[in-house]
Amino acid sequence: xxxxxxxxxxxxxxxxxxxxxxxxxxxxxxxxxxxxxxxxxxxxxxxxxxxxxxxxxxxxxxxxxxxxxxxxxxxxxxxxxxxxxxxxxxxxxxxxxxxxxxxxxxxxxxxxxxxxxxxxxxxxxxxxxxxxxxxxxxxxxxxxxxxxxxxxxxxxxxxxxxxxxxxxxxxxxxxxxxxxxxxxxxxxxxxxxxxxxxxxxxxxxxxxxxxxxxxxxxxxxx
Amino acid sequence: xxxxxxxxxxxxxxxxxxxxxxxxxxxxxxxxxxxxxxxxxxxxxxxxxxxxxxxxxxxxxxxxxxxxxxxxxxxxxxxxxxxxxxxxxxxxxxxxxxxxxxxxxxxxxxxxxxxxxxxxxxxxxxxxxxxxxxxxxxxxxxxxxxxxxxxxxxxxxxxxxxxxxxxxxxxxxxxxxxxxxxxxxxxxxxxxxxxxxxxxxxxxxxxxxxxxxxxxxxxxxxxxxxxxxxxxxxxxxxxxxxxxxxxxxxxxxxxxxxxxxxxxxxxxxxxxxxxxxxxxxxxxxxxxxxxxxxxxxxxxxxxxxxxxxxxxxxxxxxxxxxxxxxxxxxxxxxxxxxxxxxxxxxxxxxxxxxxxxxxxxxxxxxxxxxxxxxxxxxxxxxxxxxxxxxxxxxxxxxxxxxxxxxxxxxxxxxxxxxxxxxxxxxxxxxxxxxxxxxxxxxxxxxxxxxxxxxxxxxxxxxxxxxxxxxxxxxxxxxxxxxxxxxxxxxxxxxxxxxxxxxxxxxxxxxxxxxxxxxxxxxxxxxxxxxxxxxxxxxxxxxxxxxxxxxxxxxxxxxxxxxxxxxxx
Numbered sequence: 059x060x061x062x063x064x065x066x067x068x069x070x071x072x073x074x075x076x077x078x079x080x081x082x083x084x085x086x087x088x089x090x091x092x093x094x095x096x097x098x099x100x101x102x103x104x105x106x107x108x109x110x111x112x113x114x115x116x117x118x119x120x121x122x123x124x125x126x127x128x129x130x131x132x133x134x135x136x137x138x139x140x141x142x143x144x145x146x147x148x149x150x151x152x153x154x155x156x157x158x159x160x161x162x163x164x165x166x167x168x169x170x171x172x173x174x175x176x177x178x179x180x181x182x183x184x185x186x187x188x189x190x191x192x193x194x195x196x197x198x199x200x201x202x203x204x205x206x207x208x209x210x211x212x213x214x215x216x217x218x219x220x221x222x223x224x225x226x227x228x229x230x231x232x233x234x235x236x237x238x239x240x241x242x243x244x245x246x247x248x249x250x251x252x253x254x255x256x257x258x259x260x261x262x263x264x265x266x267x268x269x270x271x272x273x274x275x276x277x278x279x280x
Numbered sequence: 281x282x283x284x285x286x287x288x289x290x291x292x293x294x295x296x297x298x299x300x301x302x303x304x305x306x307x308x309x310x311x312x313x314x315x316x317x318x319x320x321x322x323x324x325x326x327x328x329x330x331x332x333x334x335x336x337x338x339x340x341x342x343x344x345x346x347x348x349x350x351x352x353x354x355x356x357x358x359x360x361x362x363x364x365x366x367x368x369x370x371x372x373x374x375x376x377x378x379x380x381x382x383x384x385x386x387x388x389x390x391x392x393x394x395x396x397x398x399x400x401x402x403x404x405x406x407x408x409x410x411x412x413x414x415x416x417x418x419x420x421x422x423x424x425x426x427x428x429x430x431x432x433x434x435x436x437x438x439x440x441x442x443x444x445x446x447x448x449x450x451x452x453x454x455x456x457x458x459x460x461x462x463x464x465x466x467x468x469x470x471x472x473x474x475x476x477x478x479x480x481x482x483x484x485x486x487x488x489x490x491x492x493x494x495x496x497x498x499x500x501x502x503x504x505x506x507x508x509x510x511x512x513x514x515x516x517x518x519x520x521x522x523x524x525x526x527x528x529x530x531x532x533x534x535x536x537x538x539x540x541x542x543x544x545x546x547x548x549x550x551x552x553x554x555x556x557x558x559x560x561x562x563x564x565x566x567x568x569x570x571x572x573x574x575x576x577x578x579x580x581x582x583x584x585x586x587x588x589x590x591x592x593x594x595x596x597x598x599x600x601x602x603x604x605x606x607x608x609x610x611x612x613x614x615x616x617x618x619x620x621x622x623x624x625x626x627x628x629x630x631x632x633x634x635x636x637x638x639x640x641x642x643x644x645x646x647x648x649x650x651x652x653x654x655x656x657x658x659x660x661x662x663x664x665x666x667x668x669x670x671x672x673x674x675x676x677x678x679x680x681x682x683x684x685x686x687x688x689x690x691x692x693x694x695x696x697x698x699x700x701x702x703x704x705x706x707x708x709x710x711x712x713x714x715x716x717x718x719x720x721x722x723x724x725x726x727x728x729x730x731x732x733x734x735x736x737x738x739x740x741x742x743x744x745x746x747x748x749x750x751x752x753x754x755x756x757x758x759x760x761x762x763x764x765x766x767x768x769x770x771x772x773x774x775x776x777x778x779x780x781x782x783x784x785x786x787x788x789x790x791x792x793x794x795x796x797x798x799x800x801x802x803x804x805x806x807x808x809x810x811x812x813x814x815x816x817x818x819x820x821x822x823x824x825x826x827x828x829x830x831x832x833x834x835x836x837x838x839x840x841x842x843x844x845x846x847x848x
Contacts, residue, residue: 150471159579159580163579164478
């Protein structure tokens, strides 16, 4: 597990600007198992930052700086080759596939039975045992969120981005799911970047918190 | 919602019944009027006994299997091709600015009447057509037109080409319309992003994530296209072989034969046509099931890349070829309409003259007048009725029932050749001899569904709070309708009107049959001329067919801008 212990996501001297106006600048490294939390009001450039990290920066933005994943430069790698998993506030499960299908879709190729066993085991761990053949639409919100999490994790990403991942869950569910997500991030030792509005998310993440404000003067606090 | 009981609200409340009656009575009556003679009951001929001799006669017709095969094959293959190309274009240009550009290039083709499109394609592929001129003599060595059978080839390849080119823009626009719906489009795009973040190349992501969901929204339009193309008359008439023709064309010839005894065989043929259309729809659904079964494991096997680059290149090629075919066909038609002496294999005519235009425009006056009168009356009725029905929906605060929603599309799903002849019989029964009224009535069957389809979305999406505010100010429902909703909806109403006019302009069979051959429009003339002697006159008529709808669409688009110019 040597490579995992070395895993890190490094944002090197990033400057994001729109039409010549500087939106934000950032210089951070996130180690495996750590969560970097980005907070700030809408319009502060949070989603632009996420778009840059996954390689989907819209044309009217301009970025300067490099992105390293496990010491490899991926600034100009196509988004589908980056190995960066994404977890949104909506579970975005594929309606034409079963729970099992959704997770299998994300997993690397391999022996059918091995993949099946892996899925069952993972479902078991998050309290969804026996739900393989269910339709995602018939699951509760919390169950959907957990399937979406498994889908990302079993795709074996090298880093994970969380885009307001808990904002659509009610408070009880929110705590449970949040705990589960952070546990799994540590278990897989993934560098994670989380964008959120919610103070309690930031506290629960127990990592560094960066607050962006609309004027792009970044304050860092732990 | 509590609605005041005024003349206006009563009128509005009863309009859905009128709409349903206007669509159901002719279609069902027409079907009955074909069903009875099909089974031998045709009092005008003294045939008063039910029997199967119509069908026996039908199946004894030489070449009947070929007619059926041709109808079945051309429509299935063309729909399949149009669907596959639509999917390839979507997959290759998803998230690319080219998708919008292709849409803009193909959009206008939608309003080109089938007859005009067929004439244009004929000009391209005929032995002395533009295509063989392009490669002669430098490449092909041809000094005289080659001896090929296009158009009118016995395998229906020309028909397939014509149908595919007409169906493709429709399917593409339907798909883009689905993706443009805020709810669906956003979710699908986000899911595509998820697939991308899971390592799927954009093309594979499209096929595994977007297509299965998108297809569900496209199924009905696809089936409508399939049903339409299986029984369409214009394209096979102009581009098809006549030995034998497709079943629909043969039925039309039997019905219009001077020998009235052929009517019974023709009616049996119409029933066979319905069976063919139904079996086509069944085959499509079976095919769909098969593909679903076979692709289930492919969707989740974890493979992320299937030669996406190759598929993309093939799609670039197909798109380019298709757009060139369309462009060349148009150029060829314009050239023919101005051509003086034009010997093979010259690419361009030796001289350009305006003679064909000036003489055709002189002949055209009556058909043009008929075309406009019929189209404008049909569209006015269709627009008024549609608006009333949509208003009734809002007063009842619920959308019309699923059955009514289905009935509106009935005339588009049932092969028109099957019920139009019965409709003519029905006109005779009620002694309606006014040809204009009969034609308007039958055009309405095809114009109403499209106008409804085009207006319903905008009307339903209008913010209901406008009316609530107005009502709270003491404004009566009629005033809200006339002075608030209609002005707000001016743009969509004008576009729907242009669409209605375009649909009416393009009608061939309904005009021919309901008008008992006495009413000539630009379209009936164009079809008659298409296989006639003068390619030049034919080109002028086909171009007129394209210019008319284009003119009204431009008017519909420009008028609101002129009206509201002063509002800054």
